Amino acid sequence: MKLLRDTSLIFQRQIQLLLRNPVWIFVGVFQPVMYLLLFAPLLKPALQVGSNAEAYEIFVPGLLVLLAIFGGLFQGFGLIAELRAGVIERSRVTPVSRLALLLGRSLRDVVSLIAQAVIITLLALIFDLRVFIGNLLLAYLMLALISLMTSALSYGVALVVKSEDALAPLMNTVAQPVLLLSGILLPLTYAPGWLQGIADWNPFSWAVDGTRALFRGDLGAPAVWQGLIIMAVLAAAAVGWAAREFARSVR
Amino acid sequence: MIETRGLRKSFMSRQGREKKTVEAVRGVDLDVAEGEIFGFLGPNGAGKTTTLRMLATLIEPDGGTATIAGADLRRDPGEVRRRIGYVAQGGSTWDDSTAREELVLQSRLYGASKASAQARAARVLEGFQLSEYADRKCKTYSGGQRRRVDIALGIIHEPKVVFLDEPTTGLDPQSRAHMWDEIRRLRAEGMTVFITTHYLDEADALCDRISIMDNGEIVASGTPASLKREISGDVVRVALAVDTIAAAAEALENYKIETYDDSVRLFVEDGATAIPQILRALDAAGVPLGAIELHRPSLDDVFLTKTGRSLRES
Ligand SMILES: Nc1ncnc2c1ncn2[C@@H]1O[C@H](COP(=O)(O)OP(=O)(O)OP(=O)(O)O)[C@@H](O)[C@H]1O
Ligand SMILES: [Mg+2]
Numbered sequence: 001m002k003l004l005r006d007t008s009l010i011f012q013r014q015i016q017l018l019l020r021n022p023v024w025i026f027v028g029v030f031q032p033v034m035y036l037l038l039f040a041p042l043l044k045p046a047l048q049v050g051s052n053a054e055a056y057e058i059f060v061p062g063l064l065v066l067l068a069i070f071g072g073l074f075q076g077f078g079l080i081a082e083l084r085a086g087v088i089e090r091s092r093v094t095p096v097s098r099l100a101l102l103l104g105r106s107l108r109d110v111v112s113l114i115a116q117a118v119i120i121t122l123l124a125l126i127f128d129l130r131v132f133i134g135n136l137l138l139a140y141l142m143l144a145l146i147s148l149m150t151s152a153l154s155y156g157v158a159l160v161v162k163s164e165d166a167l168a169p170l171m172n173t174v175a176q177p178v179l180l181l182s183g184i185l186l187p188l189t190y191a192p193g194w195l196q197g198i199a200d201w202n203p204f205s206w207a208v209d210g211t212r213a214l215f216r217g218d219l220g221a222p223a224v225w226q227g228l229i230i231m232a233v234l235a236a237a238a239v240g241w242a243a244r245e246f247a248r249s250v251r
Numbered sequence: 252m253i254e255t256r257g258l259r260k261s262f263m264s265r266q267g268r269e270k271k272t273v274e275a276v277r278g279v280d281l282d283v284a285e286g287e288i289f290g291f292l293g294p295n296g297a298g299k300t301t302t303l304r305m306l307a308t309l310i311e312p313d314g315g316t317a318t319i320a321g322a323d324l325r326r327d328p329g330e331v332r333r334r335i336g337y338v339a340q341g342g343s344t345w346d347d348s349t350a351r352e353e354l355v356l357q358s359r360l361y362g363a364s365k366a367s368a369q370a371r372a373a374r375v376l377e378g379f380q381l382s383e384y385a386d387r388k389c390k391t392y393s394g395g396q397r398r399r400v401d402i403a404l405g406i407i408h409e410p411k412v413v414f415l416d417e418p419t420t421g422l423d424p425q426s427r428a429h430m431w432d433e434i435r436r437l438r439a440e441g442m443t444v445f446i447t448t449h450y451l452d453e454a455d456a457l458c459d460r461i462s463i464m465d466n467g468e469i470v471a472s473g474t475p476a477s478l479k480r481e482i483s484g485d486v487v488r489v490a491l492a493v494d495t496i497a498a499a500a501e502a503l504e505n506y507k508i509e510t511y512d513d514s515v516r517l518f519v520e521d522g523a524t525a526i527p528q529i530l531r532a533l534d535a536a537g538v539p540l541g542a543i544e545l546h547r548p549s550l551d552d553v554f555l556t557k558t559g560r561s562l563r564e565s
Contacts, residue, residue: 009359017347086343090404093307093337094360095329 006097010104018108028071028112032120035063040127047187053128060124061139061211062184064117068143069178069204071116072150073171075109076158083162088246098247102155102239109151110144117143131215138224139214145231146207149238156242182208203230252412252443253283253306258315260301275301277467278315283412283445283460288438290458291447292550294562298467299447300340303414306445307337320411320443333361338405340416340447342397346390350381350400353389354407361408375403379433395426399433406437413437415446419453431457451550451562463554470557478553485522486548487529490514490541502536503529509555518552 018024043055082088091101117140121129131139154171161167182204183191191199199205210227213219258279261272276298283289291299305312306319308328316323322330344353354372355365363371376385379399384392389400398418406413418434419427434457437444448454454461455475462472471478491499491514500510506529507518519525522545533540554562 006360009356013348013352013356016352017345020347082345085345086339086341087345089309089339090343090357091360092309093332093335094357095332095362096360 003097003100003103006100007103007107010091010096010100011107014105014108015111018112025112025115028116029119032063032067032116033123036060036120036123036127051128053130056124056127056129057131057215058187058212060120060129061215062187062208064120064139064143065146065182065204065208065211066179066184067116067120068113068146069150069184070175071113072109072147072152073154073175075105075151076154076167076171077164079105079155079158080162080164080167083158092246099239099243101246102152102243105155106148106151106239106242110147113147114140114144129215132217132219135214135217135219138219138228139211142207142211142214142228142231145228145235146204149231149235152235152238152242156238156245159242159245159248178202178204181205184208187212203234206230252285253281253289253317253319253445255279255281255306255317256315258302258305258317259313260298260305260310261313274467276305276312279464279467279469281462281469283443285411285443286438286441287459288434288444288446288457290454290461291445291464292449292451292454292461292554292562293447293464294449297464299464300416302464303337303416303445303447307335307414308332309337334411336405336408336410336413338401338413338415338418340420342401343404344389344392344397344400347388349386349388350376350392350403351385353400353404357404358407363408371407375407378436379403393426395422395429398422398426398430402430402433406442410442412443412445415444417447417449419448419450427453449562451554455550461550463550463557465554465558465560471553475550478550479548481553484518484520484548485525486546486552487517487519487522487525487543488514488546489517489529489533489543492539492541495538498536499533499538499540502532502538509561516552518548518556 040056040059043059044052047055047058049055049058079088088101121131121136157170158167161170181195181199181202183199184204206223207227207230209223210221213221213223218224258276260276261274264271264273279302291302293299301310304310306317306324308324308331312324316325318324319331320334322334324331344350351372354375355368358368358371359365376382379402381396381399381403384396389397392400402415402418405415415434419430422430431453434444434446446458458475460472460474461478462469463478464470473481489499493513496510496515499515500508503515503517509516517525517529526543526545530540530543551562554560
């Protein structure tokens with residue numbers, strides 16, 4: 001099928017370029033590891049939990065969701081560089097599927113995020129985190145959907161604004177409330193009622209709750225399927241919109 | 252091979268608070284024959300790129316029709332894409348990729364299998380004398396090499412028509428001559444080549460036919476020779492000292508005259524009889540003169556008579 005073929009062509013190229021730049025992988029892993037080593041030790045007392053393992057159960061899923069959101073939202077910068085180099089225009093005069101131009105790139109972002117997530121999970125295992133493999137895979141699915149959505153969103157916005165100067169503040173403005181209102185770094189259990197009320201409207205807060213439930217081993221928690229469905233719907237919407245932007249005239 | 256009627260495009264541009272409409276292309280009619288090198292000559296901002304981008308399906312025209320290689324631009328842009336190649340003014344290579352990788356990918360985006368894409372890439376690299384650098388990253392190429400890669404990317408799928416937006420801008424004279432040879436080779440292979448340029452000598456020497464564009468409109472079309480023939484007579488150029496230009500212009504006010512910083516140009520019926528009269532007029536006005544030369548009208552003179560401006564100045 002043409003879409004699959006085109007997507008895999010774009011994906012292969014993007015992965016090839018990504019691997020050619022190993023510095024990126026180092027940076028991508030270094031930061032979260034710092035969080036794991038330097039921030040996490042504060043958690044056990046702060047969260048008032050009994051063991052390191054419990055603290056990591058709460059913190060690691062939050063950290064992974066954070067990476068998925070931020071990693072995705074800032075992918076647009078790479079696209080602007082490609083726009084400027086004329087690579088996108090060159091692709092757009094070929095009969096290649098416009099959806100593939102987006103999916104090939106977004107899938108690269110998903111794959112690199114999952115690679116990051118695996119490394120972090122493995123490290124957390126050293127710190128006594130324990131999680132069921134089946135639950136872990138579902139959690140990765142959640143992360144994949146989040147990163148698919150945020151990267152597609154970022155590409156769409158990049159195609160609309162076409163300049164780094166506009167993209168950076170825009171993405172920061174989106175990211176900040178999302179971050180604060182999702183209970184990513186600390187659960188909102190202790191938050192005042194009004195704050196929790198607002199957070200209920202933040203789709204990412206559902207995703208974080210679901211991911212935490214999975215790490216806890218609580219597969220049956222409603223937050224799991226609710227989070228997955230919300231993320232899947234939003235990812236599909238973001239992909240559809242961004243692919244339309246690829247199809248539209250760009251300059 | 253390419254036929255357009257009344258092609259139009261305007262842009263909304265914002266300057267501070269004010270919104271302004273820029274009519275980039277205002278009704279362009281073109282007829283490009285199969286197998287020719289067709290040139291679009293015009294100054295900066297004439298609307299050349301905008302026209303090309305419309306024909307290459309990158310932006311939608313506001314109005315008008317176009318048929319390219321038998322496919323209708325408005326109804327069937329997908330088919331147009333399959334039949335054309337397009338090389339953007341600003342280039343299209345990625346710094347960290349090699350020419351070979353770019354070519355193989357481009358060929359595969361047009362549907363070629365991996366093996367045939369590799370074979371095509373090798374052949375095109377050979378043709379453009381790029382084999383030596385093929386596996387180096389694009390950022391290490393010289394301007395001329397990189398431009399050749401751009402063009403190779405535009406023709407890797409052997410299109411019927413290829414659009415080259417300013418293929419030689421920024422190249423040194425030797426690379427330009429080289430590029431002209433490449434473009435002639437494309438024509439020899441049966442392609443129809445549509446180039447834009449703001450170099451007069453390029454339009455003159457390379458193109459079979461040209462259209463001169465200014466301010467979104469085509470002001471003249473034809474072969475370079477026929478366009479120049481339309482301007483009857485000769486051009487006399489008189490080199491002068493800077494401070495005597497005004498006096499000279501006054502002395503020669505009966506002629507059709509253009510003044511420059513260091514010379515004046517006169518359009519005359521017959522150079523041989525005009526020159527003695529010009530010399531006498533200048534002598535009578537006491538203007539000391541430098542070199543005087545007689546030449547047949549150039550494309551710049553064509554542009555000048557059609558627009559009232561010189562292409563060199565705009
Ligand atoms: N996206 C756009 N938004 C607003 N104005 C535009 C846009 N694209 C082109 N223009 C304007 O349209 C006019 C024609 O531009 P175009 O790029 O077609 O000129 P050109 O003949 O290719 O010039 P050059 O020789 O400098 O490449 C210019 O005035 C330009 O500023
Ligand atoms: Mg241009």
